[in-house]
Amino acid sequence: MQGTQESSVRRVVVMGASMAGLAVARVLADHFDEVVLVERDALPTGADDRKGTPQGRHLHGLLQGGQLAFEGLFPGLTEALIAGGGVRVDFSDELAWHHFGAWKQRFASGVAMIAMTRPFFEAEVRRRVLALPQVRCLDDHDVLGLLSTPDRARITGVRIRPRVEGASEQDLLGDLVVDATGRGSATPRWIEALGYPLPAEETVDVHVGYVTRTFRRDPAAPMPWKALYVIGDAPQRRIGALFPVEGDRWISVLAGQLRDYPPSDLPGFLGFAGSLPVDDLQRALASFEPLDDGASYKFPCNLRRRYERMSRRPEGLVAVGDALCSFNPIYGQGMTTAAFVAIELGACLREHKGLTGLPARFYRRAARVIDTPWQLSTFEDFRSPEVTGERPPAYPLIAGALARVHRATTRDREVALHFLRAMHMIEPPTTLLRPDRLARVLLRGGAIEPAPRPEPTTTSPTVAAAIDLRAEA
DSSP states (O other): OOOOSSSSSSSEEEOSSSHHHHHHHHTTTTTTTTTEESSSSOSSSSSSTTTTTTTSSSSEEEEEHHHHHHHSSSHHHHHHHHTTTOOOEETTTTEEEEEEEEOOOOOOOOOOOOEEEEHHHHHHHHHHHTTTTEEEEEOOOEEEEEEEESSEEEEEEEEEEEETTTTEEEEEEESEEOOOSSSOOOHHHHHHHHHOOOOOOEEEEEEEEEEEEEEEETTTTTSOOOOOOEEEEEEEEEEEEEEEEEETTTEEEEEEEETOOOOOOOOHEEEHHHTSSHHHHHHHHHHHEOOOOOOEEEEEEEEEGGGOOOSSOOOOOOGGGHHHHHHOOOOOOOOOOOOOOHHHHHHHHHHOHHHOHHHHHHHHHHHHHHHHHHHHHHHHHHHHHTOOOOTTTOOOOOHHHHHHHHHHHTEEEEEEEHHHHTTSSSSSSSGGGGHHHHHHHHHSSSOOOOOOOOOOOOHHHHHHHHHHHHOOO
16 A cells, blocks of 8 residues: 655554553654554543453553653653552562462562552553643554555555444555554564565463452451462462452452463362462452452463564554563563653654664664563573473573572562562663672572461351362362
């Protein structure tokens, strides 16, 4: 398809009003006269689920690095999220985290996340983006393809169609097109049709499935922590978590790797929780009131599209968010990385006023941002031998070092603090390689005795009956 810009107005078209799309729209509003968001869904006015985010009903925690990035883009956002019911959780002092056979150190770390639902967070960010005078949104529209110059060297816009009966196609022109449509992005096949090579793809097959259920807590139940996180070790990589969210609710998520999917029915859900290395989650839920029937989601693989390695690429088009790199969601890196990448795009535009050469410059910078979270998540996934993907040649040494770091976090507060800061993308993991910290890891990263089991909590009649049903099954 061909098209040309019809006016002197500098316009950017952002495909997808995802969290990545919203973040990049905010950044681009500082550089363009008009930012047009094109979204397939009819967007809700409030914090409601929508079809285009099937993971939306599941637990979403914003890492502290992401919180700082979004706060920089939207001053006052953190205060608004907490005022609306989002819950700040110190990832050491208030989170009980069991990993590698032991509980991590509990102390006031200052490293925190905001626990909340995805629709709540998205609605607040979307409200702020759409309030910008440069931004307008075409929701309930399909993007049918790209427009280009006659020589196909530059993308000049997109062809769209409203999602109503009998609607006609329209050309929407732009000086820049940004793909924020997620891991199912059609951009690779669209640019291939224009004569460009496909971007190389890296995948790490994890076949993670998870189930999320919402509960209300019995205020009389003992609660020695504000949130709970339990990770099983290989070969059974089962994970369970429980966090408070807005609306005086609690969200519990269970996940299994390599098609070890948790059941969504309450008896099966509680039985899966009881199979974790410690039964704290199952016993905590025993005093909670179930509020829904649960939601399931399956994630096949980590996926990274290597646009920065392409020998040729069209001008006027970049991909962000999951369209560029999609991480295993159990590590919570997606929204934070999307914000970092959006900020890098803004930096490219500030440093080079012209748009020629922007994709090459941007993809190089984005690759450097993505490298660290990609390594952190895939290295953790690779601890399961059955996970397929290209392991680094030195992976056995890396895995051994990571295991020592994890074990040291159960004994050494300084190691635990800098591990948390790296995990939350506040500082690079290389800070753990400073000689003094590395010595602590080597000294305190040995074998760990099994953790003691806490005292049981009171069981509610509803959940007790579910546990009994599970036992009978």
